Amino acid sequence: MSTTTVTTTEESAGGPRRTPPPAAPDPIAQDRLPAPRSAPRELLFSLLRPHRVRVALAAIVLLAQQAAVQGTPLLVAYAIDRGVPAVRDNDNYGPLIAVAVAYLLCAVGGGALQHIFIRMAARISQRVLLDLRGRIYRHAQALSLDFHDRYTSGRLISRATTDVQSLRELLDEGLQEMLMVLVSVVYIGALLFYLDLGLGGAALLSFIPLLFLVQNYRRRSAERFSRRSTAIAKVIVKFSETLNGIRPVKAFRRESVNDAGFAVLNRQHERVNGDTILEMARFVLLSRMIAATGVAAIVMWGAYRVASGGMELGALAAGALYIRRLYDPIDRFAMILNNYQSASASLEKIAGLLHQRPDVPEPASPRTPAQRPAGQPGREVVFEGVRFAYRTGGEVLPTFELTLPAGQTTALVGTTGAGKSTLAKLLARFYDPTEGRVLLDGTDLRDLTLAELRRGVVMVTQEAFLFSGTVAENIAIGKPDADREEIERAAKAIGAHDFITALPDGYDTDVRKRGGRISAGQRQLVAFARVLLADPSVVILDEATSSLDIPGEKAVQDAMETVLRGRTAVVIAHRLSTVEIADRVLVMEGGRVVEDGKPADLIAGTGRFADLHRAWRDSLA
Ligand SMILES: Nc1ncnc2c1ncn2[C@@H]1O[C@H](COP(=O)(O)OP(=O)(O)OP(=O)(O)O)[C@@H](O)[C@H]1O
Known part of the structure; x- marks a missing residue:
């Protein structure tokens, strides 16, 4: 199993997001690569x-x-x-x-x-x-x-x-x-x-x-x-x-x-x-x-x-x-x-x-996690004694323990810079922990081949990125050998079929030529169709910050629910409706989980999430 990056915010939005200035002169950033x-x-x-x-x-x-x-x-x-x-x-x-x-x-x-x-x-x-x-x-x-x-x-x-x-x-x-x-x-x-x-x-x-x-x-x-x-x-x-x-x-x-x-x-x-x-x-x-x-x-x-x-x-x-x-x-x-x-x-x-060698190398002797019984959703994810610091900054996650049961959707909320994206990137193995392990059904992510990891864990980032090629080709990135029927089935399940067939060349429309005319929401639907086709056991979703709970977003919301269903999911949530469908909410602050529970229980309490929830509700009123 593995992590396919279905979209990349960084590339499309121009440079790394929220990257702080380097703490110390960095030879790589200065064009002097050590060799x-x-x-x-x-x-x-x-x-x-x-x-x-x-x-x-x-x-x-x-x-x-x-x-x-x-x-x-x-x-x-x-x-x-x-x-x-x-x-x-x-x-x-x-x-x-x-x-x-x-x-x-x-x-x-x-x-x-x-x-x-x-x-x-x-x-x-x-x-x-x-x-x-x-x-x-x-x-x-x-x-x-x-x-x-x-x-x-x-x-x-x-x-x-x-x-x-x-x-x-x-x-x-x-x-x-x-x-x-x-x-x-x-x-x-x-x-x-x-x-x-x-x-x-x-x-x-x-x-x-x-x-x-x-x-x-x-x-x-x-x-x-x-x-x-x-x-x-x-x-x-x-x-x-x-x-x-x-x-x-x-x-x-x-x-x-x-x-x-x-x-x-x-x-x-x-x-x-x-x-x-x-x-x-x-x-x-x-x-x-x-x-x-x-x-x-x-x-x-x-x-x-x-x-x-x-x-x-x-x-x-x-x-x-x-x-x-x-x-x-x-x-x-x-x-x-x-x-x-x-x-x-x-x-x-x-x-x-x-x-330069990749910091996330292939394992010397790869392992394959045990096959799950058919029909069993997702895989269990465990962060075991994980600590993490970016090379150019201080520690972002101080010793972190977390278990995400198979098949559950967990919403991550918290202040900006709390470490939500970092946690998601560790699960996608974009980075390796400085200490500790991230386990997928008991297997350290570092022991899985990158191909297997990318098949099993898929990350969808904020701005759905479309590559040059047709709409069909963009969906097929999730499964390169998919035939047209499979592609259309995925698009239909996501609710993207109608807008795609309305394009001049339907599934064969060149997205680069029409890039400007495929809306952000439609791009997200294409990205979700990719995930559905890839059929991973773990999905990581970085919800667009600009998302609002408005009727126009309903199509995207429904598509997201379809994608999350039956998988272990981690959603960096910015929408009230998203946290409401989650099985569990984690409130993060300074790299730590400060609240953890079912959404209804947290809403009923007096903690930070209850405050946040009230503020969201008020803004929609
Ligand atoms: N590539 C990077 N290099 C160095 N530091 C980074 C990098 N990416 C993030 N950080 C730092 O790590 C900390 C956690 O960032 P992270 O992106 O995980 O927060 P977040 O909770 O996802 O925030 P937001 O809600 O704003 O997306 C922040 O202090 C951030 O500045």
């Missing part, structure tokens, strides 16, 4: 592992392509040092023709291999990113409510969009180029040494200041990238918070305050972005100056050696070509490095997210 340093590397390996054959083939193609491309200056050297003397001295055109043919083959072969390499790399990157985005989505759904309370949906969206996009830019452009540059540097270095030891040594020496510059740029730009990614995340979070809370934004005319707040974040982002570009421009300028000085010095030194007979002319010509090729990518290096920095910051954040 080992090796997590990004391990994530990358795990993403590439399924494509290792393709990666190996791509590497071979790249080596071959660079061999073809980097071979051409050698041919030039051969043409000058061997081809030209052969023509001049022996009228022999053979070596020059051989050079021309080899040059053509290298150029065409290099181009073709480059094309193959880019296609292979693009294929790998597409699959890796597809897999990564899927993993983020699955993981976000699997993480517990405790995580979602603290890590905003805006941040999650930012992981799956901006961060994946920055990885795409690296994989599709930067990484390919970076690999080509790295392989070419190795080839060129080796060829320069082959051509002339002095030339190779000089090129190597001239690289030293460049390495210092790159190192310095890397350090400075890493810091700017981290600031830039935080700045863009803030922009996204602000956007998503505003849109999630668009109703209260309009109701309280927060538009201009929000505009001002957004403008600050927007400017901050642009400023950091500007800094990053300036840093890059500085790097390009300095690297060009170093490269130009290096090329000029080596060529002049080479010319001196040719003149003094220490080196052949062809070797100098080929060496000059190689040195140009060596420095050529330097201009693009800043861009590639930027790509790399931004992608590695993104990879770190994604790895941090994927490293």
